[in-house]
Amino acid sequence: xxxxxxxxxxxxxxxSDSIVQAYDAATTYHDGKWLMIELQDERLxxxxxxxxxxxxxxxx
Numbered sequence: 001x002x003x004x005x006x007x008x009x010x011x012x013x014x015x016s017d018s019i020v021q022a023y024d025a026a027t028t029y030h031d032g033k034w035l036m037i038e039l040q041d042e043r044l045x046x047x048x049x050x051x052x053x054x055x056x057x058x059x060x
Contacts, residue, residue, distance in 0.1 A: 001032045002032070004054050005032060007054045008023060008051070008054055011054075015047050016047050018037075018044065019037070019044065019047045022036075022037050035051070
């Protein structure tokens with residue numbers, strides 16, 4: 001949604017180039033952006049966790 005997009009925009013410098021490119025290329029719908037990211041190695045795991053945390057905070 002809009003709140004998650006704003007959070008990403010504030011923190012986009014802390015994501016890898018491939019994540020930022022995927023985000024920028026994704027279509028914006030009324031309920032937010034839908035990203036399809038192919039994991040080819042483990043380097044993107046940290047970025048994907050950060051993206052998921054933008055959407056929903058983990059239970060403690």
